[in-house]
Amino acid sequence: MSTVTEHPVRAEPTYTTLRELIVSGEYAPGRRIxxxxxxxxxxxxxxxxxxxxRVLAGDGLVRPEKRGVAxxxxxxxxxxxxxxxxxxLEALTAELTALRQRQGELSPAALHRLRTQAERTDELTERGDLAEAVEQNRAFHRMIAELADNAIALGMLDRIWDQIVVSTRESLHGQRYGERTEQVGEEHRQLIEAIAEGEPDEAARLARAHVLTTLATNNADARQGVEGTR
Amino acid sequence: MSTVTEHPVRAEPTYTTLRELIVSGEYAPGRRIxxxxxxxxxxxxxxxxxxxxRVLAGDGLVRPEKRGVAxxxxxxxxxxxxxxxxxxLEALTAELTALRQRQGELSPAALHRLRTQAERTDELTERGDLAEAVEQNRAFHRMIAELADNAIALGMLDRIWDQIVVSTRESLHGQRYGERTEQVGEEHRQLIEAIAEGEPDEAARLARAHVLTTLATNNADARQGVEGTR
DNA sequence: TCGGCATACTTTGTATACAGTGCATCCACG
DNA sequence: CGTGGATGCACTGTATACAAAGTATGCCGA
Known part of the structure; x- marks a missing residue:
């Protein structure tokens, strides 16, 4: 996906193409350029x-090395x-979105899109299409961030996502994700509910816990992976 | 101050100089370049x-306009x-720092530096040296972020600070700040205490409230300023 | 055979030249 | 006097040439 709103610099074809090469995984992490x-x-x-x-270095997708970048x-x-x-950041955006809902600034259509997106993610995961599921999962989280109406937070989240995607393409996002299917879907639903009810604190808490649980799960994977090869 | 750790790109003299021109206020907001x-x-x-x-555009300090940048x-x-x-982000870094303290990863010297920095900020504020006080206040907050041992969060906070400094140089950071002196000092002390006690939740809560209170105060200022000119 | 040194090459940093584009100004015409 | 268009200008985008620096390689001598 690699969705970036703001700065026109990022519309430049050279930047866009190179970025795609990296985010798509064609240029693997660590590869020198x-x-x-x-x-x-x-x-x-x-x-x-x-x-x-240079811009990609600012995005954190390449880093200067002794000789050029990688x-x-x-x-x-x-x-x-x-x-x-x-x-x-997701705790923040979830909170802000719930706050907007409480203040009647969120359209019912937006909430509906959120629910639809969550369902789509669920289906793909159950169907076993993990690559697409990960993509749609990101889209779901990004939707909430968009609804928060905070461009700075949205931009930062985009950057973070890209960095994570690049660095965890093969190591994570696979193995245990399947086992966590129902839990992920449930957490998404709870989060949507908290937003729909206009409960900022609860939404923030759920969003945060959701991300950290994902981290913990991936960690278990990684560790298991390492130990498994011994 | 304009402290930026990471990327060597940012050590380039041209970048550094231009950045300083902007952050120092010599190139005022809106000025075309x-x-x-x-x-x-x-x-x-x-x-x-x-x-x-281009890099500065990534930092959010200049933005592309119809013709060039501003x-x-x-x-x-x-x-x-x-x-x-x-x-x-500061709620996060305060939490992480408190967590490190709880796990005994923080040196007593670090806590001492934190207290010293808070006192220095206080003194400058009482003495009426607002410019320097703002500077040292930023240094205090940055210290906590450094102790959190999260380079990504630290980098993002640096960016945010720079953007805020540039855009609020004259409009805010003045008037009511004086009135809030004791409150700011007290909030800093409470925050340090929560960190020293290794209470992540409390530290996060305090850090967040502190920043949002500052926003609310500045807002009151801005509104007062506008109304005052009528 | 191994170590050290010199040389060549790879690669980045900087300058400059040229092309393209949009904007403003000015003139002509209504 | 106002409006439309054409021309010139200012600025960005791209390419290329050149300089500098660090690394690898190969040769020579011990």
Whole structure:
């Protein structure tokens, strides 16, 4: 998906293409990137490539290394940090959205879209289409953030998501996710309910717990994975 | 201060200088910037200037406009959004710091530095040196974020602070701040206490309330200011 | 055979030239 | 006097050339 609203810089074709290469996983984490290589691949000069790389560095998708840049590869600690930040920000957006609902600023249609999106995510997960399910799950969470009507928080969440997606493509998001299917669906429903009832504190609490539970589950996976190979 | 850790891109002299021009207020919010003007002023070519501008756009300190870029000027709604995000992130970092304290990962020296910094801020405020007080206040809050040991959250808070500083240089941060002196000091002390006692929930609650109270106070100021000119 | 040094190459940083585009200004015409 | 269009200008976007720096490689000597 890699949805980014705001800054027109991010509409630049070179930036967009390169970003897609990274987010899609074609350029794997840790892969080193040279400007020349990219300028040849994208058939442009080094100038726009350089700019794209700088912006992507700001996005946290590539990081400068001794020689040029490399696709970011968050280690376990960094992934933890990302999840905690995501938890904090999603608690905030859920709270703000619930607050808007309480103040009658949310359309019934919006709530309906939320429920529909949650159902779609559920179905895909049950059907076993994990790749698409993860995508739609992200879309669900992003919907809530959009409804919070806070562009800064939304932008930060987009960045966090991208970083997590890139760094956890293969390691996580698989194994235990299936087992947690019903729990995820239930947590989503509870969250929607709290928003629909206009209960900011409860919504914040649920959103936060939901993210942290996901982190804990993935962790168990990772650990299990590591130990399993011993 | 404009403290930025991470990305080496941000160590580039052109970027650093331009950033300082903006954060210091020499380039006022809304001011349009042309690449040529900057390249002449900084005595470099347009190439590094362009890159710096792109990165700054990512930082949210300049925004692309019809023709080139302009220094960001957050309107009242955007400032609100920034404060809410700051509240969410500081609640998180305060919580994480308190958690570390509970787990014995925080050195007594760190807590002492925190108390010292709070006192310094207090003194400056009482002495009426508001500019320096604001600076040291920021340093205090940043200290907590550093102790949280979460680089992503710290980076985001730095961005938010910069944006707020640029956009509220004259409008806020003055008038009522004086009246709130004792309250600010007291809130800081309570926050430190919660951290020292290793009470994550309480620390998060206090940090959040502190930021939102500041927002509310500034708002009152702004409204008063507007009404006062009628 | 191994170590050290010199050289060549890869790659980034910077400058400059050129192309394209939108905006403003000015003139002509209604 | 007002309005529309054309022309010139200012600025951004892109390419290319050049400089600097660090790394790898190969050769020579011990």
């Amino acid at each position: 040279t400007e020349l290589e990219l300028s040849e691949r994208l058939a442009v000069s080094r100038t726009p490539v350089r700019e794209a790389l 696709v970011v590869a968050l280690d376990e600690k960094a992934v933890h940090e990302a999840y905690w930040v995501r938890a904090g | 042309t690449e040529l003007e900057l390249s002449e002023r900084l005595a470099v070519s347009r190439t590094p200037v362009r890159e710096a501008l 220094v960001v000027a957050l309107d009242e709604k955007a400032v609100h959004e920034a404060y809410w995000v700051r509240a969410g």
